[in-house]
Amino acid sequence: MILLLVACVLVASSAIQSATGSGFGLIAGPALILIAPWLVPAPLLILTIPMMLMVAARERGHCDTRTVGIATATMIPGIAAGLWVIQRVETASVQLLVAVLALAAGAVMLAGKSVTGSRRTLAGAGAAAGFMGALAAMPGPPLSLTYRPDDAATLRSTLSTIFLVMAAATLMALQFQIGVTGSELLAALALSPLLVCGHLLGSYLARRISLAVLSRTTTYIILAAATVLLAKSVAGLAM
Template sequence: MDPALLAFLTCAVFGAAMLQSATGIGYGVIAGPVLLVVLNGPEAIQISTLHNFLIGLFLVPVLRARVQVRVLGLLCLGALAGIAIGFTLLSALSVTALKLIAAGMVLFVTLTLLADMMRRREMTGGGQYARGETLAVGALSGVMGGMLAMPGPLAATWMSVRGFDMGSVRATILAFFIFAYGVNILSYVTLTGFDPQTLKLASVLTVPLAIGVLVGGLLAKRLSERVFRYLLLGVLAATILGILLSL
């Protein structure tokens, strides 16, 4: 690969990993589009999937005390059906239709978060949630994961709206990523496999990925709940913009 392109990817992966580590989401919004532009193929989604899985593996052991176990279990259960639906839609619908569906879903949760922020509620470690609602959120997140390898924004926003604090959202969503992206990886292995060059590039980029994760972990300790929610809102807005610009 051209050194300039590799340097560009290195910077993108570092910044994306830093945001993901600090907030729990964001890698797909920054690195995803850059990988798609540079690689212009499905290997971009595969690398994004592998890296998101690795970030979860790096951080969850450290954050396990903040994981909301019951919420995580319900999200994963719902995501099982959602990921299958997402993969089905991926093969049945046009790329434009998939992106419009995704943009509509993210726009809805963005407006929901914005309305909730205007209420100025206090965030707590244990938010309020219903079993059926959590399963539905997991299913919709799974659909986004199966279609576009982006299961995080919906689930993270729902947890924030339901009153979970930043630490709980971050830890639970990263643990959710291990499951959701793990299922995606298993699907790739079973259905298409990984090209050796894709795996090689993913491995090379794990260096800036690891550094970004470490820096993001330090930043997370300095984020207030208010700043966290604004960052979450910014990630959602950037997700919508990125999807629409790619049409």
């Protein structure tokens, strides 16, 4: 039963990532923490790399390299700060912080607001994405709030490329700090075919989805994932 739920989560999250450029970590992270916590963070980070590679390769002609450069330059310090916090703060408290930040970002987006994507705001979003990605595999909200191009393919390509760098950097830092076990690597490899299924489904949907629907879907995903994480963190603090 658990394996079936894991399969559904990975196919659904990879399909949404492929179609919208965001959603893999937002959906898979909180869901797997609830049903299969041994798959977070290392196996999920390993799976994130081929998932983002598939989307970035499909949309390779649309990548906004300027935004990628700005966001990834500040993402590395954010990741380092996130990993430092994880080692010193109770897990439930960390997740509560991430959930509140994600809900705030989702609420602003739901109201139709966004932050101007200047060099400074993109740099801040990159740092926040690295921080939230290291804490709970949820780097999407800061970038979704600040990066709103006019073209859906550019959005998918650019965000997937940024998330690819984030996953690789976080995994390297995790390996350096506590190590990634062979069983975690094997678990990721065994589950990787599910990503292909989701990617094919998402590629089909991407050709039939407008930018307005894409933005609205991303906002709902952020709110749903943050709500689940908030409920889990509150329950953890109450125990």
